[in-house]
Amino acid sequence: MREVAVIGVGMTKWGELWEKSLRDIFVETALLALDDAGVDKIDSLIVGSMSSGLFIGQEHLASLLADYLGQTPVPAARVESACASGGLALRTGFIEVASGMADIVLVSGVEKMTDVNGNEATYALGTAADQEYECYHGITFPGLYALIARAHMEKYGTTREQLAMVAVKNHHNGSMNPLAQYPYEITVDGVLCSVLVADPLRVLDCSPITDGAAAMILCPVDIAKKMKKPLVKITGSGQATDTIALSSRKDLTWIESTYQAAKKAYSMAGKKPQDMDVIEVHDCFTIAEICVTESLGLVEKGKGGKAVEEGVTSLQGKFPVNASGGLKAKGHPVGATGVAQAIEIVKQLREEAGPRQVKGARVGLTQNMGGSGGSSIVHIFERS
Amino acid sequence: MPTPSRYWREIPQRYRLEAAKCKKCGAISFPPRLVCPECKAREFESITLADKGKIITYTIIRVAPQPFVDQTPYAVGIVELDDGVRLTGQIVDFNFEDLKTGSRVRIEFRKIYQEGEAGVIYYGYKFVPE
Numbered sequence: 281m282r283e284v285a286v287i288g289v290g291m292t293k294w295g296e297l298w299e300k301s302l303r304d305i306f307v308e309t310a311l312l313a314l315d316d317a318g319v320d321k322i323d324s325l326i327v328g329s330m331s332s333g334l335f336i337g338q339e340h341l342a343s344l345l346a347d348y349l350g351q352t353p354v355p356a357a358r359v360e361s362a363c364a365s366g367g368l369a370l371r372t373g374f375i376e377v378a379s380g381m382a383d384i385v386l387v388s389g390v391e392k393m394t395d396v397n398g399n400e401a402t403y404a405l406g407t408a409a410d411q412e413y414e415c416y417h418g419i420t421f422p423g424l425y426a427l428i429a430r431a432h433m434e435k436y437g438t439t440r441e442q443l444a445m446v447a448v449k450n451h452h453n454g455s456m457n458p459l460a461q462y463p464y465e466i467t468v469d470g471v472l473c474s475v476l477v478a479d480p481l482r483v484l485d486c487s488p489i490t491d492g493a494a495a496m497i498l499c500p501v502d503i504a505k506k507m508k509k510p511l512v513k514i515t516g517s518g519q520a521t522d523t524i525a526l527s528s529r530k531d532l533t534w535i536e537s538t539y540q541a542a543k544k545a546y547s548m549a550g551k552k553p554q555d556m557d558v559i560e561v562h563d564c565f566t567i568a569e570i571c572v573t574e575s576l577g578l579v580e581k582g583k584g585g586k587a588v589e590e591g592v593t594s595l596q597g598k599f600p601v602n603a604s605g606g607l608k609a610k611g612h613p614v615g616a617t618g619v620a621q622a623i624e625i626v627k628q629l630r631e632e633a634g635p636r637q638v639k640g641a642r643v644g645l646t647q648n649m650g651g652s653g654g655s656s657i658v659h660i661f662e663r664s
Numbered sequence: 665m666p667t668p669s670r671y672w673r674e675i676p677q678r679y680r681l682e683a684a685k686c687k688k689c690g691a692i693s694f695p696p697r698l699v700c701p702e703c704k705a706r707e708f709e710s711i712t713l714a715d716k717g718k719i720i721t722y723t724i725i726r727v728a729p730q731p732f733v734d735q736t737p738y739a740v741g742i743v744e745l746d747d748g749v750r751l752t753g754q755i756v757d758f759n760f761e762d763l764k765t766g767s768r769v770r771i772e773f774r775k776i777y778q779e780g781e782a783g784v785i786y787y788g789y790k791f792v793p794e
Contacts, residue, residue, distance in 0.1 A: 399730045406729060412674055413695065416776065416788065417753045418725060418732040419740045426723035427742055433719075434765055479724040527742045527750040528701075532721060 281378045284514045285504030286661070287497050288317025289623040294492035294611040295461045300335055302392035303348045310388055318507065322497070324381035324567040325356040328369030329615035332358075334404035336395050345388075345520055362408035363564060365389060366494065366618025367519075367648030367657030374659075375518050377498045384503075388495035389620070391613035401489050405565070405614070406650035410525040415557035422486055422496050424526050424652045425565035426478035431532040432567060438585035440480055444471035445588045446566035447484050447518070449610050453595060454605020456636040459491050461611030485513055485566040490611030494619035496626070510630045516551065516572040516660030518544030524654040533582075534642075537648055537656035538575040545645070548576075551661040553577035556660075557641040558628045560621035561647040563606040573601060576658075600638045603628060618648035622659060629663040671786065678788040679773065681715065684708035684750065692745035694702050715771040716794055717745035722755055722763055731777040743769055743791050755791045 290312025305326070314320060319482040327347050332338045342356035361368040366389030373387035393401055406415045409424060432438045448468055454460040467485060473521060474484040504511055519538035523529055529536070546552060553576060561576070563569035570584030578599045587593055593601035604610050604624035607617055625644035627633045645659045676682040677695045685698035686703035694713055699706055715772040722741030725732070732738070739755040741763075754776075755769065778785040 374678070399733070402727070402729050414752050415729070416674075416678075416786075417740060417790075418728060418735065418738060418777070419752060420725060420727065420729060422727065423723050423725050423740055427721045427740075430723065430765070431721040475726075476724075477727050479726075523701075525752065527752045533707075 282380060283379045283501035284374050284498055285501045286406045286503065286512045286514065286622070286626050287377050287499050287504050287509065288313040288315070288319070289508055289618055290316060290495045291459055291623050291627050292493070293459050294490050294613060296394045297491040298394065300491070302332065302338065302390055302429055303344060305392065305491060306345050306388060307348050309493040309495040310386060313386065313497050317497040318418060320388045322351055322384045323349060324373070324376055324385045325354055326369045326373045326385065326387050326398035327356070327391040328360070328618060329358055329391060329399070330360060330362050330365045330607055331404045331407065332392070334407065334499060336392050361655045362650035363562065363614045364618055364648040364650035364655045364657050365615040366620070367646065368618065369658070370618060370622055370659060371517050371519055371657055373498045374514050379501055383499055385498045386495060386497055387619060388493065389616035389618055390493040391615040392491050393489045393613060394491050398489070408654070414525055420482050422565065423478040423602050426481045426566050427632055428532055428571065428652070429480055429567035432570065434535055436582035436585065438570060439466055442585035442589050443485055443566040443570070444468045445479070446473050446563060446569045449588060449594055450563060450602045450606035452607040453603050453636055454609025456634065457605045457610060460605045460609050461488060463605070475520045481565060481567070487564045487612035490613040492572030492611055492613035492616045492620070494616045494623055496619060496623060496634050510664050512629045513662050513664060514659055515662045516545035516549030516658070518542060518548065519656070520544070521655050522653055524651060526652045533571060535571050535575040535649065535653040535656065537653050538572055538649060538658065541656040541658040542576050542647065544600060545658040545660050549662070551643060551660055555643050556585070556599060556645045557640045558603055558625060559601045559646045560604060560624050560645070561601055561606070562617070563602055563608050564612060564649070565606070568649070569601065572649070573599070576645070576647060595636060595638065603633065603636045606648070618646070618657060621646040621648060622661070625661045629661055670786070671784065681713040681771065682712050683713050683788065685711045692747060692749050694751065713749055714745040714747040717743045717769060719755065719763070719765050719767045719769060720744050720750065721765055724760055735777070739763060741791065751789070753789055753791055757792045770794045
């Protein structure tokens with residue numbers, strides 16, 4: 281297997297981008313990534329998108345985007361693993377480069393979510409759950425994570441305030457990220473007063489609906505070494521599945537797919553959780569970040585709430601989690617999220633993260649998750 | 665929205681709680697599967713689920729998908745039946761303040777939602793106080 285490096289990243293401001301189409305936001309970010317890498321030709325294009333069909337009625341997405349990027353006849357593929365589609369795009373590109381099938385691969389993620397109304401968006405997102413045995417009964421995604429939240433609170437004593445602290449921390453970090461959808465601070469009281477969506481989760485526990493794209497360029501380390509930029513390698517990649525229906529899990533508070541994906545990524549990289557300097561996780565809801573920090577082995581089982589309260593996961597803490605602002609503040613265009621997480625780690629390792637820079641970060645991790653944990657994808661990055 | 669054929673296919677589970685019990689390890693699958701998730705065996709016998717159980721976790725949905733908007737707020741939970749199977753479904757006929765994990769419930773056959781005034785009416789199981 282060849283060693284793989286990231287040589288270019290591209291991301292534009294996320295938000296409700298009514299004036300721009302899916303192809304616009306994709307091409308803008310892809311051009312930024314190509315320019316950052318200093319290449320104008322690619323061997324392969326991978327795009328992660330959860331549901332372009334339901335959000336804009338467009339399938340056959342990869343060819344459309346290759347066309348608008350001016351890269352036909354390059355081979356192009358769209359991959360999907362619900363909200364982990366971006367992470368899967370990265371992994372697919374990693375495999376292509378590592379295997380020698382391609383040298384220069386554009387890995388991207390995109391979702392255009394505001395061309396439909398809120399109910400239609402809720403429906404589209406709900407397709408990541410079991411249509412016949414979850415959605416049929418009126419459950420929503422906030423609802424599924426609310427079921428997890430109550431189980432975690434009752435099993436481990438996690439408090440409502442600790443959930444709020446995840447959102448407050450991520451908004452604090454996001455206030456230093458000019459590309460974030462909501463780059464401003466919020467307070468614990470503000471979260472606790474916000475409208476209930478699915479008890480005990482309130483609207484400020486939830487990541488928003490976002491238009492956005494993200495792109496990066498991968499290549500073999502041998503080629504990357506000839507470039508002038510700091511060398512960032514992808515040294516670990518892991519992917520795992522679990523039951524799609526939450527009710528089928530033996531422990532509702534434990535994200536087994538994340539544990540399994542992380543185990544593979546740590547093993548491939550020869551690293552342990554303690555080696556991670558900067559971490560981006562899938563905080564689609566505040567409770568998700570708490571469960572994921574446990575399943576990644578950063579904190580003890582059941583201690584995720586306490587960890588955020590004690591500042592372990594703050595920018596100055598032992599394990600800075602979601603320096604970018606996370607899904608909560610940065611936004612969550614579902615298919616783009618996994619790629620944007622990787623971009624944040626690359627920026628951190630290149631020491632280009634500005635006021636939210638984690639000093640001296642050399643090793644970083646991303647965790648991207650589909651549905652209520654039916655799929656997880658973990659990557660480890662190192663600067664050398 | 666489910667089409668008639670899609671709705672019809674699920675009737676044995678939604679109306680009659682038909683499940684599959686693995687002939688090798690005894691694990692119950694609901695809905696029935698072709699491969700046992702516990703032991704990978706492929707032989708099953710058809711059984712009916714227990715109709716009583718207890719609430720494992722619950723939430724109250726206040727922002728709902730379109731077909732359920734007129735039912736908000738409503739409770740949805742995961743219930744562990746007395747045979748060990750866990751199901752997701754609505755918990756009804758409770759005051760929200762009386763809902764607790766561990767509360768005993770039983771399954772009743774109820775309307776889930778309907779497509780407008782003259783459309784299809786969808787039925788299935790809901791949980792009510794035991």
